[in-house]
Amino acid sequence: xxxxxxxxxxxxxxxxxxxxxxxxxxxxxxxxxxxxxxxxxxxxxxxxxxxxxxxxxxxxxxxxxxxxxxxxxxxxxxxxxxxxxxxxxxxxxxxxxxxxxxxxxxxxxxxxxxxxxxxxxxxxxxxxxxxxxxxxxxxxxxxxxxxxxxxxxxxxxxxxxxx
Amino acid sequence: xxxxxxxxxxxxxxxxxxxxxxxxxxxxxxxxxxxxxxxxxxxxxxxxxxxxxxxxxxxxxxxxxxxxxxxxxxxxxxxxxxxxxxxxxxxxxxxxxxxxxxxxxxxxxxxxxxxxxxxxxxxxxxxxxxxxxxxxxxxxxxxxxxxxxxxxxxxxxxxxxxxxxxxxxxxxxxxxxxxxxxxxxxxxxxxxxxxxxxxxxxxxxxxxxxxxxxxxxxxxxxxxxxxxxxxxxxxxxxxxxxxxxxxxxxxxxxxxxxxxxxxxxxxxxxxxxxxxxxxxxxxxxxxxxxxxxxxxxxxxxxxxxxxxxxxxxxxxxxxxxxxxxxxxxxxxxxxxxxxxxxxxxxxxxxxxxxxxxxxxxxxxxxxxxxxxxxxxxxxxxxxxxxxxxxxxxxxxxxxxxxxxxxxxxxxxxxxxxxxxxxxxxxxxxxxxxxxxxxxxxxxxxxxxxxxxxxxxxxxxxxxxxxxxxxxxxxxxxxxxxxxxxxxxxxxxxxxxxxxxxxxxxxxxxxxxxxxxxxxxxxxxxxxxxxxxxxxxxxxxxxxxxxxxxxxxxxxxxxxxxxxxxxxxxxxxxxxxxxxxxxxxxxxxxxxxxxxxxxxxxxxxxxxxxxxxxxx
Numbered sequence: 007x008x009x010x011x012x013x014x015x016x017x018x019x020x021x022x023x024x025x026x027x028x029x030x031x032x033x034x035x036x037x038x039x040x041x042x043x044x045x046x047x048x049x050x051x052x053x054x055x056x057x058x059x060x061x062x063x064x065x066x067x068x069x070x071x072x073x074x075x076x077x078x079x080x081x082x083x084x085x086x087x088x089x090x091x092x093x094x095x096x097x098x099x100x101x102x103x104x105x106x107x108x109x110x111x112x113x114x115x116x117x118x119x120x121x122x123x124x125x126x127x128x129x130x131x132x133x134x135x136x137x138x139x140x141x142x143x144x145x146x147x148x149x150x151x152x153x154x155x156x157x158x159x160x161x162x163x164x165x166x167x168x169x
Numbered sequence: 170x171x172x173x174x175x176x177x178x179x180x181x182x183x184x185x186x187x188x189x190x191x192x193x194x195x196x197x198x199x200x201x202x203x204x205x206x207x208x209x210x211x212x213x214x215x216x217x218x219x220x221x222x223x224x225x226x227x228x229x230x231x232x233x234x235x236x237x238x239x240x241x242x243x244x245x246x247x248x249x250x251x252x253x254x255x256x257x258x259x260x261x262x263x264x265x266x267x268x269x270x271x272x273x274x275x276x277x278x279x280x281x282x283x284x285x286x287x288x289x290x291x292x293x294x295x296x297x298x299x300x301x302x303x304x305x306x307x308x309x310x311x312x313x314x315x316x317x318x319x320x321x322x323x324x325x326x327x328x329x330x331x332x333x334x335x336x337x338x339x340x341x342x343x344x345x346x347x348x349x350x351x352x353x354x355x356x357x358x359x360x361x362x363x364x365x366x367x368x369x370x371x372x373x374x375x376x377x378x379x380x381x382x383x384x385x386x387x388x389x390x391x392x393x394x395x396x397x398x399x400x401x402x403x404x405x406x407x408x409x410x411x412x413x414x415x416x417x418x419x420x421x422x423x424x425x426x427x428x429x430x431x432x433x434x435x436x437x438x439x440x441x442x443x444x445x446x447x448x449x450x451x452x453x454x455x456x457x458x459x460x461x462x463x464x465x466x467x468x469x470x471x472x473x474x475x476x477x478x479x480x481x482x483x484x485x486x487x488x489x490x491x492x493x494x495x496x497x498x499x500x501x502x503x504x505x506x507x508x509x510x511x512x513x514x515x516x517x518x519x520x521x522x523x524x525x526x527x528x529x530x531x532x533x534x535x536x537x538x539x540x541x542x543x544x545x546x547x548x549x550x551x552x553x554x555x556x557x558x559x560x561x562x563x564x565x566x567x568x569x570x571x572x573x574x575x576x577x578x579x580x581x582x583x584x585x586x587x588x589x590x591x592x593x594x595x596x597x598x599x600x601x602x603x604x605x606x607x608x609x610x611x612x613x614x615x616x617x618x619x620x621x622x623x624x625x626x627x628x629x630x631x632x633x634x635x636x637x638x639x640x641x642x643x644x645x646x647x648x649x650x651x652x653x654x655x656x657x658x659x660x661x662x663x664x665x666x667x668x669x670x671x672x673x674x675x676x677x678x679x680x681x682x683x684x685x686x687x688x689x690x691x692x693x694x695x696x697x698x699x700x701x702x703x704x705x706x707x708x709x710x711x712x713x714x715x716x717x718x719x720x721x722x723x724x725x726x727x728x729x730x731x732x733x734x735x736x737x738x739x740x741x742x743x744x745x746x747x748x749x750x751x752x753x754x755x756x757x758x759x760x761x762x763x764x765x766x767x768x769x770x771x772x773x774x775x776x777x778x779x780x781x782x783x784x
Contacts, residue, residue, distance in 0.1 A: 019456060019458035021463060026240070035381045036241055037377075037379025039275065039378075049491075052471065133400070
């Protein structure tokens with residue numbers, strides 16, 4: 007069983023410690039614009055949602071890359087951009103359905119979450135346990151969450167119709 | 170030159186001429202004043218005539234970050250607005266969290282200095298090196314939340330952070346605030362009115378750069394150590410996240426120190442209705458953190474269906490269906506206890522409107538409390554107020570919030586703040602404050618040290634400049650008897666100086682519930698690469714305190730202004746556990762001057778100034 011990053015948005019306070027930690031790994035500075043995990047803040051709904059690459063089983067970034075620069079790390083299962091091969095075309099950033107592959111204007115390469123070689127800095131930095139790196143049968147934790155949201159949405163529509 | 174913490178660049182915008190310039194930070198000053206409140210005070214002291222009109226073009230506004238701002242040290246979100254206060258005519262240092270300060274830093278600037286007055290409504294747009302003055306004609310009249318939405322949209326960048334004024338700032342309400350991230354405010358002393366007087370609606374910032382650290386290894390270990398201590402401390406690790414600052418309502422009320430009905434009494438009946446505990450049980454939907462904060466004290470509340478239609482403010486129905494921030498302890502007190510109101514829903518609505526319209530809820534609430542006393546004593550009539558202004562009326566609170574921001578009807582009187590308002594109606598003794606600024610939520614008759622702190626606070630009455638409530642009531646770091654005056658001069662000086670240092674660092678004062686300068690010192694040293702000892706950091710604070718004092722002297726303040734209203738000095742608390750108490754300022758002030766190295770008139774001596782490098 008592999009470990010995967012799991013995000014529990016209900017626990018997030020929007021403090022950005024994950025972005026700070028990730029950017030430190032990327033650039034050696036505190037530079038959230040280079041973070042590979044992003045926190046979206048929805049004020050009116052009181053919702054704070056970190057999101058990053060969840061290492062899809064069927065990784066479209068890999069499929070899209072014309073020079074096979076993205077490979078799977080044998081230890082962590084992370085999809086990793088090889089800087090030596092990446093030509094900076096940006097196709098992977100477009101192919102990713104979740105917007106979690108980025109283009110770094112400083113290096114002119116794609117960059118994405120590589121699970122920090124098995125010790126993700128964002129999970130270490132999170133003060134509320136909203137980001138966990140844990141054993142799980144599937145990396146597809148987002149699926150379960152989406153299902154839940156979908157369900158409550160459908161319920162709210164049905165409720166609306168009844169009224 | 171330092172290789173971490175500071176960006177080394179100041180951005181200067183002259184709104185009169187439209188000139189935008191970037192200049193190097195004076196590193197000698199950076200070293201001896203650190204940043205934020207301290208460094209900005211140094212610049213303001215150098216550049217501006219303190220006698221200038223607060224609402225005229227010669228007043229300057231400095232938006233200042235500290236070297237810790239934008240790092241991953243806990244509570245690294247802070248920026249300071251330093252200017253001549255429209256409420257006080259004294260130097261003011263209004264602090265805000267959220268995301269704006271770090272974003273200014275990421276854009277490459279330690280400080281932004283705004284000068285002059287724009288010929289037409291304008292806003293400043295900053296995206297890294299690209300800085301522009303844009304027209305804000307289409308934004309004039311918009312609320313804070315509308316402005317935030319529109320300016321972010323116009324920037325074309327999702328991550329743009331906006332700080333702005335609402336209608337209150339435009340209308341020069343004396344206690345107008347500057348609000349960023351919709352709900353975070355540089356709240357006090359009327360900084361929003363100063364911004365409004367400059368025709369400056371908003372400052373939008375997007376920064377893609379980073380903050381470098383001089384000694385990363387040392388920083389990481391010091392940073393983690395402080396975070397662990399914050400987690401372990403019951404206040405910063407648990408209490409503030411669970412109940413927010415309003416956890417103080419019951420504590421201060423039971424201590425007989427919760428000023429009620431414009432400081433006539435010091436306990437509120439039904440105080441628990443507006444406490445942090447009740448808020449958490451009934452209206453809280455989330456707790457929210459400012460940038461980098463591991464404490465996360467921010468309250469996010471939402472009114473349930475039946476409460477949405479309470480009160481007759483009908484102009485903004487959408488607002489009551491969404492999550493809003495607050496109320497915090499000070500706001501719950503000012504608009505609650507001080508107005509005799511124990512209805513939490515009234516506070517949630519009025520507080521959200523203060524954020525939306527850009528007003529300081531402390532001064533607004535306290536001014537309304539004074540107006541209620543005017544009303545109940547017959548000094549103003551129904552005809553003048555337009556509605557009954559009885560203590561305890563949530564309806565009056567909610568209605569007057571809107572009227573004050575727009576200066577409608579009696580709101581026009583409230584908008585002047587309680588000192589000017591009570592003077593106009595010939596009852597100046599109803600003004601409860603210092604240097605024109607209304608008191609915060611602690612009765613100085615019940616907590617002696619707070620009286621000295623209020624009386625000597627450079628920006629007028631304030632709880633954030635020497636929070637001796639910590640030792641006197643909460644027992645942090647050690648318990649002191651709130652009823653005695655002995656030892657209060659000394660602790661007040663230490664708290665004032667240490668607070669200046671925290672305010673200069675870019676960190677939030679709230680972390681001092683759990684840690685102190687001992688924990689901040691190694692982080693600051695590692696971030697900046699400049700060695701500071703703890704005594705040196707305290708001296709930085711003392712330097713800042715004295716330069717603010719000097720600035721005020723030049724603005725016309727003297728030792729005679731270091732006083733409290735007659736009610737606190739001569740009218741004993743009538744009831745409750747602190748019955749019979751008055752504030753005995755006279756026992757503390759001379760000793761305070763002496764400890765400060767000031768003469769009997771409260772002026773810093775040449776010797777003291779020389780020792781601080783200010784002569």
